[in-house]
Amino acid sequence: MAQWRDLLARHAATSCMLDRELGDKCGLGMSEFEVLERLVEGCGGGGQALRAQDLAHTVHLSQSALSRVIARLEKGGLVTRAMCESDRRGIVITLTEAGRERYEQARPLHREVLELTLGAPIGPLDDSSSN
Amino acid sequence: MAQWRDLLARHAATSCMLDRELGDKCGLGMSEFEVLERLVEGCGGGGQALRAQDLAHTVHLSQSALSRVIARLEKGGLVTRAMCESDRRGIVITLTEAGRERYEQARPLHREVLELTLGAPIGPLDDSSSN
DNA sequence: GGACAGTACATGCACGTGCATTCAATGCAA
DNA sequence: TTGCATTGAATGCACGTGCATGTACTGTCC
Numbered sequence: 001m002a003q004w005r006d007l008l009a010r011h012a013a014t015s016c017m018l019d020r021e022l023g024d025k026c027g028l029g030m031s032e033f034e035v036l037e038r039l040v041e042g043c044g045g046g047g048q049a050l051r052a053q054d055l056a057h058t059v060h061l062s063q064s065a066l067s068r069v070i071a072r073l074e075k076g077g078l079v080t081r082a083m084c085e086s087d088r089r090g091i092v093i094t095l096t097e098a099g100r101e102r103y104e105q106a107r108p109l110h111r112e113v114l115e116l117t118l119g120a121p122i123g124p125l126d127d128s129s130s131n
Numbered sequence: 132m133a134q135w136r137d138l139l140a141r142h143a144a145t146s147c148m149l150d151r152e153l154g155d156k157c158g159l160g161m162s163e164f165e166v167l168e169r170l171v172e173g174c175g176g177g178g179q180a181l182r183a184q185d186l187a188h189t190v191h192l193s194q195s196a197l198s199r200v201i202a203r204l205e206k207g208g209l210v211t212r213a214m215c216e217s218d219r220r221g222i223v224i225t226l227t228e229a230g231r232e233r234y235e236q237a238r239p240l241h242r243e244v245l246e247l248t249l250g251a252p253i254g255p256l257d258d259s260s261s262n
Numbered sequence: 263g264g265a266c267a268g269t270a271c272a273t274g275c276a277c278g279t280g281c282a283t284t285c286a287a288t289g290c291a292a
Numbered sequence: 293t294t295g296c297a298t299t300g301a302a303t304g305c306a307c308g309t310g311c312a313t314g315t316a317c318t319g320t321c322c
Contacts, residue, residue: 004145004245011142012191014135016280029308053270060143062310067272069308089270089317114135160278184300193280198302200278220287220300 014117021113026106027076031069033110034059036078036103039095051090078102145248152244157237158207162200164241165190167209167234170226182221209233 015030022028028036038058042050056066070093073079078099084090095103146161153159159167169189173181187197201224204210209230215221226234 001242001245003249007138007142007145007249008191011138014138031308051270060139063271064273064311065309071272084270087270087318091271111132114132118134118138162278182300194301195281195303196279202302215300218288218300222301 010118014113017117018110018113021109022106025109026102028102028106029069029072031059031061031065032073032078033103033106035066035069035073036095036099036106039079039093040100040103050093051084052093053090055093073099141249145244148248149241149244152240153237156240157233159233159237160200160203162190162192162196163204163209164234164237166197166200166204167226167230167237170210170224171231171234181224182215183224184221186224204230 018033019030022030022033026033035055038055039050042054052066052070055070056063059066061069070079070081074081078096080094080096082092082094084092149164150161153161153164157164166186169186170181173185183197183201186201187194190197192200201210201212205212209227211225211227213223213225215223
């Protein structure tokens, strides 16, 4: 119970600050960043390409939400959608150079926020306002 | 980092199942339940009454969201809104009998879900679908 | 071959949320 | 008293999300 409240508080504080910081300084939402990160991780060096359904397993989003996140990223030129050859129902998401740059730009900010909100021992900081 | 991912996963799984269970079986959302709980806790026995702003501190919601949660609860007859005498800008939220009953009904379900999702050591369960 | 269940993704819709704004009431200062 | 900044709460609006559905494709069974 106390565990749940703590989790709730940490999640609220962190995701709020994260969303705000990433949004203001990088034009990214938490979900967008999460997807970019998975794309960067997913493939070592070269062709960052993942099936949409693979992403769905690792990001905590519904299939429809993921579809729209990808749409937003594509619109911003950070990823490209292509038909999957082996199964033409699926799509392959590829990280563009701009996408990688944007991620590299956002990452330190992300880690900074995490250290700030998760590093704190117990009494969470400000929380100022809201969720 | 791993801590953050774990937090994210637990939060997603728990709040998803919680919202679903509470919604289906009690007609409550997570926020509604949270507010009811604070009302029950806030006052030992008799007149459950809290200022809206007091709730805002403990529930991780923006002021506007809280206002609407209260509106929904009032519409459902679970709480009543009354003008605060000492400061007529504020409102006093009072838990009705129906509200208390609804909470008592929902609580075991709530604890059950928590035990299920938070008790699990590490590899979260299903997660089925989404957030 | 044709019919049909299952899968992968996109989309219409409703809903909850945060931000900015608005309105009323309060407190303070001139 | 009047004037003004501040606070508590409600509301218009935009946005992200989940659910249900639609569409296209796959695989299987007949």
